[in-house]
Amino acid sequence: MCETSGLTKENVEKKGTNFNFQDSDIDVLIESASRVIAPLWPISTFAARNPWMGLEKQSFEQVAGWFKDILDVDLYPSASMILSAKSRGEIHEDFVNMRLQRWLDSHSFNIPRNVAERFCHAALKLDPLPSSLLSSHELEKSVEEFSGLNMGSIESSFMQPISSHLEDRNGERLVNILDHHCIKWCKLYLDGSQAGWTMPNRQEGFYHTWQRLIQYDPALNKQQRKNLKDWPQDPHMALKEALAKLEIPRSKIQPYLEAHLLSLPGWAGMMLWHSEQSRHEHELLTEYLAVRISMEYTIIKPHLPLTNQRSEKKVSITPLLASWIHWGGLTIEEWSQMSSTKKYEYLSFAHSFDDKVRRKIWLEAWEQTHADQLSQKIASKQHEANGEKSSLAQLAFCIDVRSEPFRRQLEKEGSIETIGIAGFFGLPIATSELGSHHCHSSLPVILKPQRKIKEIVDDDGVFSKYQQRKQAVSSLSYTFKTMKQNVLASLLLPEVSGPWLTLQMVTRSFVPKRADRFIRNLRETWLRKPETKLTLNHVHNTGEEIPIGFSEEEKVYYARQALKMMGLIKDFAPLVVICGHGSQSTNNPYASSLDCGACGGESGGFNARVLAALCNLPEVREGLSSEGIEIPVDTVFVAAEHKTTVDELHWLYVPELSEAAQEAFDHIEAIMPKVSQNANAERLAQLPNFQSKLKNPQTEAHRFAEDWSEVRPEWGLAGNAAFIIGQRELTQNCDLEGRAFLHNYDWKQDENGDLLANIIAGPGTVAQWINLQYYASTVAPHYYGSGNKATQTVTAGLGVMQGNGSDLLAGLPWQSVMQSDHETYHSPLRLLVVIHAPSQYVKRLLNNDSAFREKVKNGWVRLASVDPEGRWKNW
Template sequence: MDVSSVLTKENENNKDTNKNFQEIDINTIIESASRVIAPLWPISTFAARNPWMGLEKQSFDEVADWLKDTRDVDIYPSASMIRSAKSKGEIDEAFVKMGLQRWLDTHPFNIPRDVAERFCQAALKLDRLPSSLLSSHKLEKSVEEFSGLNLDSIKNSSIQPMSSFVKKQDGEKLIKILDNHVIKWCKVYLDEFQAGWTMPHREEGFYRAWRRLIQHDPALSKHQRQNLKDWPHEAPLALKEALSFMEIPTSEIQNYLEGHLLSLPGWAGMMLWRSQQTSHEQDLLTDYLAVRISLEWALIKPYLPLSNQRTESEVSLTTLLASWIHWGGLTLEDWLQMSATEQHEYLSFAYSFDDKLRRKIWLEGWEQTHTDQLSQKLIFKQRETKRKHSTLAQLAFCIDVRSEPFRRQLEKEGPFETIGIAGFFGLPIATSELGSKHSHASLPIILNPQHKIREYVDEEELDKYQQRKQAVNSLSNTFKTMKQNVLASLLLPELSGPWLSLQMVARSFVPRKANRFIRNLRESWIRKPNTKLSLDHEDNKEANLPVGFSEEEKLSYAHQALKLMGLTEKKFAPLVVICGHSSQSINNPYASSLECGACGGAAGGFNARALANLCNLPEVRRGLSAKGIEIPEDTIFVAAEHKTTIDELHWIYVPTLSEAAQEAFDRIEAIMPTVSRNANAERLAQLPGFQSKLKNPKAEAQRFADDWSEIRPEWGLARNASFIIGQRELTLDCDLEGRAFLHNYDWKQDESGDLLANIIAGPGTVSQWINLQYYASTVAPHYYGSGNKATQTVTAGLGVMQGNASDLLTGLPWQSVMQSDSEVYHSPVRLLIVIQAPSEYVERLLNNDSVFREKVENGWVRLSSIDPEGHWKNW
């Protein structure tokens, strides 16, 4: 039914259609429509985002079908990915055959079972149908004579923006022109620091500023500008007006807005994120849609009315019949001898067992193979406990998958115990570095900071430090100002050319030496003094956050962190190291994505230092003792940072140590070169071009970190596949290949189940987001990834585009997930959560946490458990 017919019918039912249209709650509709996009953070504070977070009430398979129908986006792994995984032993075909049998058992069909199985098994080889068969004249003639299949029953339709149906005389689609207009306006409004001149009237909001300026836009014709001259002053009214003029039925408004949001999901996602940050911009997504659809109305007006606004895709009968001939062994003679009913059954069966379903079965077989291989490692491998001697040190690392190989190498070298915990260590803080007036959240983006912690020194030292830092910043600011000034920019090449040329040559040919020289020069000039942290509560508030902690809060956060680490009843080692993590790379827009995938690019060192300080406070230890946690007097907490790009441990807080703690510290220092070398060798061997044994892994890792032309300084969290919640003994000595998030958990100390619930709600959610970010960037890189780093353009200080007018790219670049142009590195499997606990603990979790249960039931995560007797269960 076309738009005109729909409107005619509505007018018959209601004579006052326009009045009802104006009375609709457009903001509520926009809020519902926003489920199809996800908030997009600026790339400088990159955080993993689940692109389907608003769609989890639907099953993964339903969303896959919907995306294919509406945007032609395929979120199942491609045939080439599946073949590659099979050749590497990542898919056991036995699980694929089991998946096929399950499907056949649960889907009715009226053809012989052996015939159906033979067809499906051949189709599951994922071969293409021969082009010669598809173009066969006999085949086409047989199809033309067939009229027994009801096309309406297998027809897919979706509503799209009206501009997607209109082409100009040169063949360019109107929606592409619309997108270019919207990208331009988004860039000038959202720009943070790149542009020298800001958008006029920006303080009035996006829509109002656009409305003021659109009359002077030379990219629009005079007639188009005239159409928008008396446009409404308020965004909701403008949006309703445009929808009304284009005669979008009220029942289709949400679908129509969803289509526009999905057209540029990156820019729309940035608008959604900004709308959630401050009350000043809470209506920004409404502004965005008002601008976009107002522009669409101005562009499309000469082409109205359009006869049909729905896209309809019909299955090809030729393809269905060809599939039976190629995979089912059917001949045209056999086909012609069938009754119309039989022909209908055969074609309907081929339609049901389509390409999406075949790759879905392979994906599930891939995932089941991973589950089986992991269970073999965790359950059936007999291991002897190596902790026969007393533990010399306990080291708490972030659950980040890159910690797993480093922890394993560390444990090989001595009597050390490693612990997994979320890398913000349970401290909901915003941090402020010495001399900075600004702070940034240092916790997962799903949480909000409750306290501000700042570095400080005495006033005299601070003044000297700020003067030195100001001198460096002034030089940088002067350079930027000159670049953006019309006259000064003419002199800039003459003034800066020699120095920048020398810097370019040095960084290109001797990157390690050049960056070490620049880094040392900066550090020796600035000379940052030793600082303290403002852990004590202060009465004044900064940015609406209290500075420091009260005495009760100090005790509470320390107690919570020790519980999560399982250090409540366990004997403390003389040295406890709280290890944050960070990354190191040069000239990399995605540098923050290599920091913490959960915390918006924030490194974990600040939090580690704060927690270690808290646990050393005498008053905190006395409070912990009253709660039954006895920390020996000679046990000292220190803080360090694991540099993931070079696999080194950097100390950031080491107080006066006891004799026993000093012995442990010296031992760690002694073995660290070996640990670093082995961890680097294991990690670098996975990078392209490093198949042979490296003579000096540490030097090569440092080169990757310092080379400004290096597009892949490390793999980041690629190949992440599981989140294991249990005691370290469960995974001790297991080579998990850097694919597992590891969180300590002892069910015996969690009678209420609250600890497990918190782990699932916090780290579990973040791990799932990271997993689906990598999954989406791998299976649909053109829509959910960000393309090739070498051709990206950093724009508006917000993110990257391909070229100068594309969507704001939302995901990871090819270099983060691809081994080469044709070979993937990341294995696109959905996260497997493994819980070491009795089954009743998992049942209670699912009963109490409806959100998590929904994710499991709808296929967004997989869930398994290991009970105390070592039995594995898939939920």
């Protein structure tokens, strides 16, 4: 695409359709083409994804133009979103004019500047061209008289699947039929034990299994089945043969593969993710393309040979001339009197200042307004910051934007210091709960776990009884699922389960809070999970892929790294609370998207407990002391979890406390009801269906969390717009409205810049992915979102579809970004990274980190800094 399109190896850049080249050449092309999609994780471990992570070598503007050309997908906010933001005071028109002047200065044109400015100012009002003007006889006649001139310089060509240009006898586009077949086979192959009948011979791989079964597919006609029966057994050979028979020139192979990947970016993204997880499936994306393009050839074969199958997309003159009449005040008489050269100049200018450019200017002005407002807010509150840090308790929260309002409410109560750090707390671990045979990577998806930490109990008898109770629950659930999916047993199931499920449905519908609490308490009472310990000590010779526990050196290393990332290497309070966070909701396929983004769609509580336990170990404190980090004897680390849906703090690990730590603990317990009440009141006021004057915030928060009909239990990370890296004093008295990721950073403790580099490379990348996931789901919900929650179908245990035959939807549901059918809640702004440090620190970062420098230069993130004197600088 753009500059990435075309062949990347010299020996495959030759024209023509002679396909005598190696499988490795096809692999190179597929790898290059795969940059137009992003890996898609299963929804049960929902991880934010940047849909354009492979395209950051191009500018955002280039990528937006390309998507508009080939897919008609807008990556800029719509006119209605922009005008709504303007009416709310989120866009200052001074910045719009500033951006316009900058655009005019960077373009050459042969029309008077005042005429150009008048046209642009009128066009920037974003009102549509009147339909009466576009269809008028006078305009049509003027266009016909001009049509003899060559407008080739404002033409563009692009690549699409051949099947997108053809229709069957019923008028249905063949690409839709192709998509239907691909979705069917992807669901069968990727099914996560949801189907009653699994795909036969799945272990042989996607392509080989498909090639075996396709000859029996009743959805194809006899001739199509016969053609595919004799198709090559090897996916590389099949792909090359299909491309050759479709007569795709070598120079167009990569763009053609890109077009097919973008036809179903969700299913293709899931294939890409699987190919990266397992050596056994490392060629899965190649197999997917082999299946898809082989089926395309079979479906369109009756239409071959084709003529003029790839035509250029010509520019329509009608709207260009209409725009000059409507916005530029030009009359038909004035137009008719112009020379051909002048007419061409006017049309070229109107084409250059098109809808994408206009909305780009508005977006940049929106972002600049946000940066300006944030800088003023920080500057106005800096003098109010406390001179001394609180010493009673220190609470370390995840940088998640939902922590900011909760931290602010805590700090208002006094004697509390809060800290921001990525929610996995720098621990590269996989976690395994008591009795579980499975583990979960509890860290950002850009990293791989290095150690496994398990829950254990010392008493084997207690553990055995707990396992029996847990197995009974699991067996009941498994039996129900098996019966539901079995052809004969499913006929009996309603008779057996009907009374219980009816009672559950009625209670969950009319008294959801009581019903959910009763069911949860019943489960907990039955399971009676015993007190557990963590396998912090390294366990030798386990035969596991990932070592269990930490060595003595690793314990000190990870504790030291976490404390340094928090800026907590001195002035320890008697109580240090490591706070993970998680969410609580019922009947919500997207529940994991509301948990910790830094923990791969899981709660951060386990990581918090591990770090707190490490920091309490005598050997760790001794090791830290030898490196200059002295933790006082009466300082105790505890672990808790911030429940974001109800804004409560739940204790997970509280060892024996010192007298001073107990005093701090009691203080937190005493203020927590007020903190929770205020935080809930602030947060729920943002939800469209909450009446703050009529309902108790805490009670209503629990209803949102436990009502299975609630499509919006909380806003999640909607509204996120900034990532602030600096001392808490910079923002302590600012109401950041839950829109900022807050990461502690003290440049004075980072002489060589390593801490800042690590924050940008790790948490900064995760924050950017979250930001662009919300951005994409807002500006292009039909392509990058997942539609209405109420009509979603969970499929194959992997994700959601709309109905039973859509793409695997990769983004966020409508209710996560919109407060009504016509009004957005999330403001689609690219992430603003603010660094509190001297300018030379930022310069060093940009010089050393080419990937981050590229993101800033190409408009994927914005960058600003605040120096020690409080001066704001946009980079």
